[in-house]
Amino acid sequence: MAKVFYNFPNYNTYPGVAPAGKITITERTPEEAQEVVNKFTRENWRKIAREPHGELQYPYLVPGATYNDLWDWDSFFTACSLPEEGLEYACGSCKNLIDAPLKDGRPAKKATVEGNYNYFLHPYPLRAQFAAIMLKRGALDSLWLAPRWEILERSLRWYEEKSCDREGFFLWQTYPGIDNDPSVYGRQPGTIAGTDLACFMYREYRAMSLLAQYLGAEDPYAQKAENQKLLIQTRYFDEKDQCFYALDRNINQQIHGRQYVTWNTCMRFDSSSNLYPLWAGAAAPEQAKILRDKIMDEEQFLSPAGIRSHSRADKQIYNNEMMGGPSNWQGPVWGLSTVLNVYGLLSYGFKEDAKNVAARLLKTFAADIEQNGCLHECYNGDTGQPVIKPGFLSWNLMAFDLLKNISENFVPTDF
Numbered sequence: 001m002a003k004v005f006y007n008f009p010n011y012n013t014y015p016g017v018a019p020a021g022k023i024t025i026t027e028r029t030p031e032e033a034q035e036v037v038n039k040f041t042r043e044n045w046r047k048i049a050r051e052p053h054g055e056l057q058y059p060y061l062v063p064g065a066t067y068n069d070l071w072d073w074d075s076f077f078t079a080c081s082l083p084e085e086g087l088e089y090a091c092g093s094c095k096n097l098i099d100a101p102l103k104d105g106r107p108a109k110k111a112t113v114e115g116n117y118n119y120f121l122h123p124y125p126l127r128a129q130f131a132a133i134m135l136k137r138g139a140l141d142s143l144w145l146a147p148r149w150e151i152l153e154r155s156l157r158w159y160e161e162k163s164c165d166r167e168g169f170f171l172w173q174t175y176p177g178i179d180n181d182p183s184v185y186g187r188q189p190g191t192i193a194g195t196d197l198a199c200f201m202y203r204e205y206r207a208m209s210l211l212a213q214y215l216g217a218e219d220p221y222a223q224k225a226e227n228q229k230l231l232i233q234t235r236y237f238d239e240k241d242q243c244f245y246a247l248d249r250n251i252n253q254q255i256h257g258r259q260y261v262t263w264n265t266c267m268r269f270d271s272s273s274n275l276y277p278l279w280a281g282a283a284a285p286e287q288a289k290i291l292r293d294k295i296m297d298e299e300q301f302l303s304p305a306g307i308r309s310h311s312r313a314d315k316q317i318y319n320n321e322m323m324g325g326p327s328n329w330q331g332p333v334w335g336l337s338t339v340l341n342v343y344g345l346l347s348y349g350f351k352e353d354a355k356n357v358a359a360r361l362l363k364t365f366a367a368d369i370e371q372n373g374c375l376h377e378c379y380n381g382d383t384g385q386p387v388i389k390p391g392f393l394s395w396n397l398m399a400f401d402l403l404k405n406i407s408e409n410f411v412p413t414d415f
Contacts, residue, residue: 022196023386048063048393178196182269
């Protein structure tokens with residue numbers, strides 16, 4: 001039976017959706033490609049900068065292309081690597097997100113183009129990380145942050161109380177930012193413990209610990225971070241398959257027996273979401289080597305254009321179809337899926353592999369810039385051709401100074 005990918009008729013005729021054109025990756029050095037990308041970034045980042053309006057009190061960033069809203073993880077990753085001249089908008093995005101929780105602590109996932117906060121999707125746990133990185137870049141200080149410490153703690157408690165099960169697994173309440181991750185998409189809300197979500201929580205605890213020390217507050221978060229890291233290494237990692245997986249936590253709590261279900265039910269889909277322990281620093285050294293081998297395998301994640309969002313070896317799922325709502329993370333190369341793994345490889349000492357992967361993405365981006373005058377949301381995992389949404393900037397801007405960062409062992413998402 002043929003796969004049915006999208007049920008909107010003539011989707012590729014929608015304005016701003018179809019690729020601007022094909023590309024041919026010409027012979028150039030990675031350094032030459034980096035120069036093209038850096039020049040484009042400096043000339044174009046202002047296209048995604050927005051001024052305060054509505055409920056948004058500070059300037060902020062949007063993804064570009066067909067997206068004109070403030071999104072939590074788009075703005076976070078973009079802000080990490082934005083040139084210094086864009087720091088006001090990077091920090092403003094952070095401030096807007098920190099100031100936006102509901103009374104129960106639930107953070108906003110996004111804010112609409114009209115300037116209204118929206119809470120309908122599961123927010124990423126990243127506000128403390130965002131603040132820590134803005135502190136590191138000199139854009140935040142204790143005068144602004146100290147009065148909001150209670151807000152950060154209240155937001156974190158929302159994750160612990162509303163999206164965590166009895167064994168400490170954090171559960172996606174809606175489908176995640178990796179829109180159609182088959183481990184989560186179409187599943188019942190609050191039943192899937194994603195590896196990526198666990199890694200974000202680990203980083204968030206670490207960031208909360210750092211901020212607590214900075215502000216002189218009580219710090220229970222360092223131990224929580226260690227507990228979360230251990231959970232990732234032992235429960236999300238399947239020893240049989242030698243792979244991290246999301247877990248199905250749809251367990252009947254009312255079972256009529258004395259034994260509680262203590263075993264894992266792995267969602268055996270090879271999504272790039274399961275590579276996050278490398279970027280997060282949550283993988284044990286031997287697990288990092290396993291992830292490195294998967295990333296650098298051309299039959300799995302390594303594409304001519306960068307890192308695929310899903311392993312090509314997972315034939316049941318892998319595809320490069322044009323999709324939106326959900327966007328397609330079941331095969332195409334994304335700037336995010338690539339750069340996070342570049343920095344993960346770098347952090348675990350695989351520097352030459354990081355350079356190899358970075359060069360593929362930079363050459364693809366440079367070809368798109370020179371031949372189409374833009375970047376796209378994602379690229380075909382087999383051919384490197386643009387798939388959808390010309391004008392997408394967002395975390396593609398993480399390619400700025402990528403080779404320099406590798407050379408200097410600098411990871412801009414670290415805090």
